[in-house]
Amino acid sequence: MVSYPTRGHVYDVVVVGAGVAGSEAAYACARGGLDTLLVTTSLDTVYNTVGDRVGLHPPEGTLMHELWRANADADGTVSNWQLHRAAKYTLERQEGLHLLQSNVTGLLLDERGRVDGVDTWEGVPRRGGRVALCVGSFLRARLTVGELEEAAGRLSEMAYDELYLDLEARLVPFKEVSLTADPANGVLAYEVRCRVIEPSGLAGDGFGVPGLPGLFAAGLCARGYLPFEEAALDGVRLARALLGVRGGRRA
DSSP: OOOOTTTTTTEEEEEESSHHHHHHHHHHHTTTTTOOEEEEGGGGTTTTOSEEEEOOOHHHHHHHHHHHHHHHTSEEEHHHHHHHHHHHHHTSSSSSSEEEEOOOOEEEOTTSSSSSEEEEEESSOEEEEEEEETTTBBBEEEEEETTTTEEEETTTOOOOOHHHHHHHHHOOOOEEEEEOOBBBTTBBBEEEEEEOOOOOSSOTTSSSTOOOTEEEEOOOOSSOOOOHHHHHHHHHHHHHHHEEEETTEEO
């Protein structure tokens, strides 16, 4: 189904975060027939990795594998910028998938207490039958370079503070993790401290969030640090879980 996102449009699924896990989840959902919205704070960082080039061993059946085959050099490495451009182009031309640049600030719940969309900083609600959080290292993120600290989940990328506070108020349990990036290509080393969902905050399938039906999570924000290949697989597995849910019940 082609999605025409007019005001009041209700998607089958809203994926928050267009890193590796979120992009993989949204792509697989759309290919599986779900009307999908992928929301990111910046369309310029879709499927971003770290550094100028990255060496990958992509699992088959992932968007990563598709992109790597078309763009990798003979040594198996691929330019981060080329990977981003190819991923964004592929996602934007996928039928049933709409990309939106916006900052998600909280969840929307229906009268039964079921998650049915997200709120944004513009004040425009984005409705969906399910919401998947793939926000990586951006929940209450604090980035430190030397003595400088800013609210960011990666260099020059803003944190999801309001979304974190909304989830915390809804009693989603979190723990803090610390991630470091080594100096490379003239960029200083930095550290990111962020929140990830405690294992007890996820259902038996590893993706649903108990107490908030209709809410799912995958990638770093649900697992802690993951290599890019594992993040890609987690996004695909999340999509399989979402494709197995119809009308709030397993198909």
